[in-house]
Amino acid sequence: MDEATVRKVARLARLKVTDEEVSRLVPQLGNIMQFVEQLGELDTDNVEPLASVANIDLRLREDDVTDGGMADQVLANAPESMEDFFVVPKVVE
Amino acid sequence: MAQLVKGQTGDWEIVIGMEVHAQVTANSKLFSGASAEFGAAPNSQVSMVDAAMPGMLPVLNEHCVYQAVRTGLGLNSAINKTSVFERKNYFYPDLPQGYQISQYLHPVVGEGKIEIDLPDGTTKEIGITRLHLEQDAGKSLHDQHPTKSYVDLNRSGCALMEIVSEPDIRGPDEAAAYLSKLRMILRYLGTCDGNMEEGSMRADVNISVRKPGGELGTRAEIKNVNSVKAVQQAIDFEVQRQIEILEGGGTVVQETRLWDPGKMETRSMRSKEEAHDYRYFPDPDLLPLVLTQDYIDNVANDLPELPDQKKHRFMEEYGLSLYDASVLIAEQQRAEYFETVTDGRDAKIAANWVINELLGLLNKNGKDLSGSPISAAQLGGLIDLIADNTISGKIAKDVFAEMFETSKDAPAIVEEKGLKQVTDTGEIEKVIDAVLDANPDNVAAYKGGKDKLFGFFVGQVMKETGGKANPAMVNEILKKKLT
Incomplete structure (x- = not known):
């Protein structure tokens, strides 16, 4: 783990980190990575990936319209809205 | 390509x-x-x-x-x-x-x-x-x-x-x-x-x-x-x-x-x-x-016949060209329309009417097949009248235009406007005789070697009969009379 990686991960997650935070995060994240990498010691060559610990199948729903029609509730937490649109800072160059 | x-x-x-x-x-x-x-x-x-x-x-x-x-x-x-x-x-x-x-x-x-x-x-x-x-x-x-x-x-x-x-x-x-x-x-x-x-x-x-x-x-x-x-x-x-x-x-x-x-x-x-x-x-x-x-x-069992399967079937079953088959399968509705028209009729003739006449005219009028004034059964009826010599191919186009305007059946239009093809030999002969009598100079010129005048005589006979004379019969009788 190095500073460049920490900065890249932070940028991809849209997190603002100060230089001081970066130098603190490098060893912390490095430790976490090392901890997880212990799993690499196991031989998993003939082991199927485990999608879930519960022995259940993916549940499907029927194609019925059962939801929606509540623009007011959907917009209730929006910092800004207008005529039932979300309003955000302009995002096109 | x-x-x-x-x-x-x-x-x-x-x-x-x-x-x-x-x-x-x-x-x-x-x-x-x-x-x-x-x-x-x-x-x-x-x-x-x-x-x-x-x-x-x-x-x-x-x-x-x-x-x-x-x-x-x-x-x-x-x-x-x-x-x-x-x-x-x-x-x-x-x-x-x-x-x-x-x-x-x-x-x-x-x-x-x-x-x-x-x-x-x-x-x-x-x-x-x-x-x-x-x-x-x-x-x-x-x-x-x-x-x-x-x-x-x-x-x-x-x-x-x-x-x-x-x-x-x-x-x-x-x-x-x-x-x-x-x-x-x-x-x-x-x-x-x-x-x-x-x-x-x-x-x-x-x-x-x-x-x-x-x-x-x-x-x-x-x-x-x-x-x-x-x-x-x-x-x-x-x-x-x-x-x-x-x-x-x-x-x-x-x-x-x-x-x-x-x-x-x-x-x-x-x-x-x-x-x-x-x-x-x-x-x-x-x-x-x-x-x-x-x-x-x-x-898989629920699948309809797909465009390419339909295209190949149209080429094999009906003997259509790749081009005609491709045009007809472009929309499911179009393919269905064609198959209704061609049912019991000559496929190439049916394809020609659907593609060149109907789709052409629909396109010119900014309509699609779902807004067609002529149903598939009606178009089939028109083709039947050509097949059994009731009308000529040329008259059929006029009837088709009328059908497009009025949505009437082809036999009704033919009946109403008296467009039935004249196939009575005696009647055609009478008109031909009149045309030949009226143009003695041209008859003489034709016999003197101006072969091209044959078309003139056909044209005159068709004009006299309002396009209703059977063209093949006109040709045949004219040839006989001019030799």
Whole structure:
């Protein structure tokens, strides 16, 4: 783990980190990575990936319209809205 | 029909692969019960799942799975019995989750192929790489306010099929033919309405050029190409741009470019460059999708006759040309219309009337087949009158025009206007005698060797009978009388 990686991960997650935070995060994240990498010691060559610990199948729903029609509730937490649109800072160059 | 492009350093070959996003025809969204219908009031078709409220869980729509499998089978593709939904992570205001649920390493549909029909009358096979299911994003409006964007999440979470082709496409004509055939197949299957104007089918075009048969060049991905015509125009522009760069000693940059239909050019979308680190991982909210062979077999048994099957059947069963068959199968309704017309009648004659007369006139009047004033049974009735010599082919065209105006049956029009063909030898002879008597000079000239006057006599007889005399009989009797 190095500073460049920490900065890249932070940028991809849209997190603002100060230089001081970066130098603190490098060893912390490095430790976490090392901890997880212990799993690499196991031989998993003939082991199927485990999608879930519960022995259940993916549940499907029927194609019925059962939801929606509540623009007011959907917009209730929006910092800004207008005529039932979300309003955000302009995002096109 | 590979189209090579001439550059200053010789010929260049165009290599194109397409990614088509097709909105799945379904009542509700891929993972929520909100309506997927087009054109509703802003944010009126948004569930808390689509708005990505914390704690909401996606539940897969079984019909969207059915539609994807059906489409895969229609594209002659392998169906994967296990597929996995993954999160594609990026930030944009019309993507409230901060990730799109998509399929990456394990798509529901694998490799296949379709046949495309080219303008020069040949066909070509284009490979399908994969088809996967994913969520659509919302819609941002950028032109409503000087400093703000407006976001409508109605489309957010609607099911899309992304259909990826192999880089088998070699030019704008092939690209257009591929898109048209794909749209036709989706419409036959009823899995996407194929409406490019409403955005229910959108194409990204990957373009590169190379020396014929050489190493693949670096490609550019062109977005925002929203019609078959735009695809062709964008390819023409982008190919020239890349050739100019390469011949000028430069290198093509691998990037996403936007097609601008107003300026007729592609331009770089610099903002997207950094964003290509999507960090896919299996969505922990969703288990793998597992399909049984029984399920796949059942979907296969439900398939309609597909465009290419129909095309080949029309050529074999009815002896039609590839061109005629391709025109007739372009829409299911058109093919059905033709089969009703031709039932018990000569197929080539029926195809000719449907394609050259009916579709031509409909097109001229800005109508389509569903608004045709002439039903298939009525057109068949007209053809019967020609076949049994009740009217001549020439009169038939007049009757056809009248049918188009009034929607009346052909026999009624023929009866009403007295258009029945004269096949009575005596009657035709009488008219011929009168014409010959009235033109003694021309008769003498004809007998003196001016053969061309024969047409004049035929014309006069037809004129006298109002076009109703049987042309073959007129010819025969005239010849006899003039020797």
